[in-house]
Amino acid sequence: MGRSIIVFGFLLLLISCSKEISIEQPGYESKVVVDGWISSDNYAYVILTKSSPFLTNYDSAAIRNTFLNYAKVTLTSSKGESEILTLFRREEFFPPFVYRSVQMKGEAGLEYQLTIEVEGNRIESNTSIPDPPKILKVNMHQSSDTTMYISADLEDDGGGVDYYYSQIKIIGVDRNFHSSAFPLFNDVGKNGEVFTKNIYRSVEPDPLGLNSSDSSRNLPVYEFYDTDTIGLRISALDQASFNVLSDIYMDQQNSSNPFSFINKSTSSNINGGIGRWTGMGTAEFILAQ
CATH class of the missing domain: 2.60.40 (Immunoglobulin-like)
Incomplete structure (x- = not known):
């Protein structure tokens, strides 16, 4: 009984000494985040968002607010083709919007430059498409x-x-x-x-981490x-x-x-932003x- 009273008293002491701590984040400069790819015999896809501070409380509304749906996204190939990508609504993505080419498809052996103009910034990246594996x-x-x-x-x-x-x-x-x-x-x-x-x-x-498409398959x-x-x-x-x-x-x-x-820091091949163009x-x- 005496030992139980000592332990209980120690817990009360911990509770009484605790206080709520508020952590303030230093000044944060948001960056454009690029998630883009182009594959052989397929269209180019680009999703644009803005980065958020580490302590942001994420939910569907917060994620939607980071999406950039007013950018000019240009794709140019090393053989001189060029196209301004079109913004599509695609429910399989989240947020459900993606910039996509409608004319140009990836071709093995070529290089592809991505140019993004948004909020007065110019963001660029280059990638190449190797021959498919044998x-x-x-x-x-x-x-x-x-x-x-x-x-x-x-x-x-x-x-x-x-x-x-x-x-x-x-x-x-x-x-x-x-x-x-x-x-x-x-x-x-x-x-x-x-x-x-x-x-x-x-x-x-799952974009929000709320569930797994695999959770019921055992x-x-x-x-x-x-x-x-x-x-x-x-x-x-x-x-x-x-x-x-x-x-x-x-x-x-x-x-x-x-x-x-x-x-x-995580590698990036985006000049003027962060992310990947693959x-x-x-x-x-x-x-x-």
């Missing part, structure tokens, strides 16, 4: 009575380091193609050999149901795009780890048992 075979491996995982056999061209990015979409479950688990890899040391890359399942991100980590129909994209990237995506991916992974600390030479597959 995929010899995509494999489906049964891992239990009801689940599977997939892999792809790639052939290294032996001409230096190549960089890759894998995306998946489970038809009828996911709204968009999104990064697989461990999506970024290269062919260092392959020296013209054929090598195998396992493609692991990941959950499509699947083992990284695996698919053997009845799933899966869209698979494996893309070749230039080194600059690979570095930016690697940093963004690591930031996303570490944001859920309270013990992680990265003493550097060219992708893409090979695409539909997989079903």
